[in-house]
Amino acid sequence: MIELKNIAVSYNKSAGNVFENVNKTFDNNEFVIIKGPSGAGKSTLLAVIGAYLNPAFGNVIYNGKDINKLSKKKIDLIHREKFGYVPQSNVMLKSYSIIENVTSPYLYGNKNLEKIKLEERAGQILSDLGLSNKLYNKPNELSGGELKRVAIARALLMEPEIVLADEPTTGLDSQTGKIILDYLYNYSRKNKLVIVSTHDEKAFKYEARIEDITSL
Amino acid sequence: MKNRIISSIAYVVLGILLILIPTVVFPVCDSSMMKMACYYTGKAVVGIGIIVLILGVVSILFKDEKVRLGISIAIITDTVLIYLYTFKLIGLCKNETMDCRVATEPALLVATTILLLVALLNVIFIIVTNKNKVESKN
Amino acid sequence: MQKLRRSIKSVNRNPIYSLFIFIPLVIISFMFFAGTVVDQSLVRGMANMEKRLGSDLMLVPAGSKEEATSTLLEGYRGTFYFSKDAYEQILNIDGIKEVTAQFYLKSLSADCCSSEVEIVFYDPESDFIIGSWINSKVTAKQDANSIIIGSQVNATNGYIKLFGKEYKVAAQMAKTGTSLDSSVYFTFDSLESVLTDAQNGGAFLTDNQKQTNLISSVFINVDDGVDLEKIIENIEDSVDEDIDIVYPKELSSSLRTNLKGIYTSTHLIFIFTGILIFFILVIVNIIIANERKREIALLRVFGVSRKNVISILNEGAVLIAIVASATGCVLANIIVVMFSNLLARNLDMPYLLPSASRIILLYIVVIAVLALITALSSLVPAIYISGLEVYKALRKEGE
Numbered sequence: 001m002i003e004l005k006n007i008a009v010s011y012n013k014s015a016g017n018v019f020e021n022v023n024k025t026f027d028n029n030e031f032v033i034i035k036g037p038s039g040a041g042k043s044t045l046l047a048v049i050g051a052y053l054n055p056a057f058g059n060v061i062y063n064g065k066d067i068n069k070l071s072k073k074k075i076d077l078i079h080r081e082k083f084g085y086v087p088q089s090n091v092m093l094k095s096y097s098i099i100e101n102v103t104s105p106y107l108y109g110n111k112n113l114e115k116i117k118l119e120e121r122a123g124q125i126l127s128d129l130g131l132s133n134k135l136y137n138k139p140n141e142l143s144g145g146e147l148k149r150v151a152i153a154r155a156l157l158m159e160p161e162i163v164l165a166d167e168p169t170t171g172l173d174s175q176t177g178k179i180i181l182d183y184l185y186n187y188s189r190k191n192k193l194v195i196v197s198t199h200d201e202k203a204f205k206y207e208a209r210i211e212d213i214t215s216l
Numbered sequence: 217m218k219n220r221i222i223s224s225i226a227y228v229v230l231g232i233l234l235i236l237i238p239t240v241v242f243p244v245c246d247s248s249m250m251k252m253a254c255y256y257t258g259k260a261v262v263g264i265g266i267i268v269l270i271l272g273v274v275s276i277l278f279k280d281e282k283v284r285l286g287i288s289i290a291i292i293t294d295t296v297l298i299y300l301y302t303f304k305l306i307g308l309c310k311n312e313t314m315d316c317r318v319a320t321e322p323a324l325l326v327a328t329t330i331l332l333l334v335a336l337l338n339v340i341f342i343i344v345t346n347k348n349k350v351e352s353k354n
Numbered sequence: 355m356q357k358l359r360r361s362i363k364s365v366n367r368n369p370i371y372s373l374f375i376f377i378p379l380v381i382i383s384f385m386f387f388a389g390t391v392v393d394q395s396l397v398r399g400m401a402n403m404e405k406r407l408g409s410d411l412m413l414v415p416a417g418s419k420e421e422a423t424s425t426l427l428e429g430y431r432g433t434f435y436f437s438k439d440a441y442e443q444i445l446n447i448d449g450i451k452e453v454t455a456q457f458y459l460k461s462l463s464a465d466c467c468s469s470e471v472e473i474v475f476y477d478p479e480s481d482f483i484i485g486s487w488i489n490s491k492v493t494a495k496q497d498a499n500s501i502i503i504g505s506q507v508n509a510t511n512g513y514i515k516l517f518g519k520e521y522k523v524a525a526q527m528a529k530t531g532t533s534l535d536s537s538v539y540f541t542f543d544s545l546e547s548v549l550t551d552a553q554n555g556g557a558f559l560t561d562n563q564k565q566t567n568l569i570s571s572v573f574i575n576v577d578d579g580v581d582l583e584k585i586i587e588n589i590e591d592s593v594d595e596d597i598d599i600v601y602p603k604e605l606s607s608s609l610r611t612n613l614k615g616i617y618t619s620t621h622l623i624f625i626f627t628g629i630l631i632f633f634i635l636v637i638v639n640i641i642i643a644n645e646r647k648r649e650i651a652l653l654r655v656f657g658v659s660r661k662n663v664i665s666i667l668n669e670g671a672v673l674i675a676i677v678a679s680a681t682g683c684v685l686a687n688i689i690v691v692m693f694s695n696l697l698a699r700n701l702d703m704p705y706l707l708p709s710a711s712r713i714i715l716l717y718i719v720v721i722a723v724l725a726l727i728t729a730l731s732s733l734v735p736a737i738y739i740s741g742l743e744v745y746k747a748l749r750k751e752g753e
């Protein structure tokens with residue numbers, strides 16, 4: 001469902017390409033792990049797949065169309081409804097509660113969505129992730145592991161087709177890491193595509209397609 | 217604690233203002249020929265100003281909120297008294313162009329109203345924070 | 355409603371930055387509001403002075419030119435006198451449209467008003483100065499026992515006591531912001547009896563004041579298009595006594611020019627300060643936008659459009675601008691209105707506060723302009739930040 005054609009990425013023009021000539025296809029029902037050492041470009045690849053970063057060269061084809069050639073409005077719509085992104089570092093809206101952090105990004109400028117329904121769903125996902133008692137706290141009252149779970153709830157709120165998680169278990173204890181990976185894996189079983197970049201050994205225990213960043 | 221210091225200092229400063237306005241800053245009409253109403257109003261306001269000043273000092277010294285609540289209520293009644301003296305009980309000169317009407321009156325009005333607002337806010341603040349304390353204890 | 359909540363959260367996010375936007379705006383709105391009200395009051399007072407006292411020429415006894423000018427401007431009614439003959443001698447000069455005479459006296463302080471009141475005697479038939487602006491309806495045509503009073507003079511039950519005698523108030527003038535407000539007006543019919551009362555009441559009258567065939571000033575309006583110089587020549591030829599000539603209209607117009615000058619310089623100061631504050635706002639907004647870079651990038655990740663993101667960055671600032679400028683206006687309003695009499699006295703010029711509707715208009719203008727300027731100041735950093743490539747903006751330093 002998402003296809004990379006001749007993708008080349010570079011950090012800056014003088015440094016040359018981090019990787020080039022990458023051709024891959026990803027389908028629904030896949031749980032993909034992109035493994036490799038830090039700094040090798042896993043995050044960058046993930047960002048290119050999700051169209052959060054323009055590749056230096058090549059096309060990202062989603063549903064038959066080159067994403068980066070679509071109108072800004074269409075790209076924003078895809079990002080809102082079809083993709084979910086869990087960034088490597090936790091970025092939260094400081095003055096909002098946890099549940100508002102999960103729902104607000106979708107509510108901005110979108111009068112069609114019903115706040116109450118969204119908050120219900122957000123509450124459900126946060127409970128599944130073990131955060132039912134923190135719904136109304138502020139981000140600065142939660143630990144790193146808890147915030148990561150919030151980020152996952154946020155990415156999954158609209159039941160996106162594709163979920164991109166950048167190092168979701170780094171720096172977390174193994175119990176929390178397991179909760180997160182379980183949740184992501186189970187999500188992929190619902191006919192979704194989940195791509196995880198990680199060097200966490202636990203991830204390899206799942207039935208996954210593994211891509212090595214150094215040998216794309 | 218912050219509330220205690222801010223409101224007490226406000227009381228002290230405003231008390232001093234009430235003392236200075238009718239005497240030094242915008243003195244009431246000259247009474248060498250004849251003692252007019254504004255002369256007596258001025259004296260009354262100075263007296264109340266001294267009371268407010270003392271209450272402000274006391275307010276800094278006492279941590280007990282009940283004491284400070286009482287002081288703020290007392291100050292509210294003092295401001296009402298100033299309004300009464302200035303406009304009803306004693307009053308000022310009838311003529312709009314006299315010093316006491318042109319300068320002293322508006323200055324007193326502004327200072328007294330600020331004092332009233334500070335005291336009111338203080339009362340509300342103390343009551344609300346006490347309510348919260350009681351609730352969280354339960 | 356949502357927007358309001360969001361704006362408030364924006365403001366609370368970093369209270370110190372918000373303060374850096376709040377305080378300069380309070381200052382500038384205060385300055386602008388107060389300055390404009392004072393300017394408009396001076397202009398309004400000036401316009402009134404022109405209307406009420408603006409005749410082409412004013413004749414006064416020789417040597418009283420300065421006193422007469424003060425009389426016009428500041429209201430101190432000089433006591434200067436010359437013979438009534440002067441009035442009669444110029445009645446028939448060609449080119450003179452209207453002529454009227456006045457006589458000035460001062461009351462005792464103890465009488466009615468706890469301070470002295472200026473007494474003006476005028477001729478209601480030839481008068482073209484006082485009659486045009488009576489406030490309350492004239493209940494009876496003014497006779498020898500009735501008096502017209504200025505807006506600041508207090509009457510008890512429709513009567514005023516002067517030199518021990520009570521006079522019925524025939525009318526009270528509208529407020530002009532000039533010396534006229536603290537004056538009272540008799541017709542010449544009352545002159546003799548009032549002077550007698552004054553002497554009996556113990557007032558000290560000069561020899562001049564004791565006579566009833568004297569006047570203090572003659573106001574003259576000339577026909578359109580006539581040569582003023584020529585008329586003045588004729589006047590000086592016709593009048594036996596030595597006289598001085600004051601030009602009230604010229605006087606007010608030169609004052610007007612001075613006022614305009616003050617107006618311009620104060621407004622230049624405002625504009626300069628405004629520009630300075632704009633730059634401060636821009637800098638603060640750049641800092642804020644930078645700090646929110648990652649939050650904004652996150653919102654963009656989830657498909658929030660660039661337009662929406664820009665408005666999110668703006669909202670907090672505009673909310674602060676509205677509250678701050680309203681605060682500044684209210685503070686200025688309190689000071690300027692409550693202390694307007696003190697200001698007027700210190701400025702020593704005709705001074706009349708603008709009407710309530712004008713003041714409301716001023717509120718609206720100041721708040722709207724400052725909100726707009728603030729929105730503009732946050733626009734550039736907002737546009738820049740919202741346009742950054744999302745992934746790069748999202749990363750922490752050193753990732």
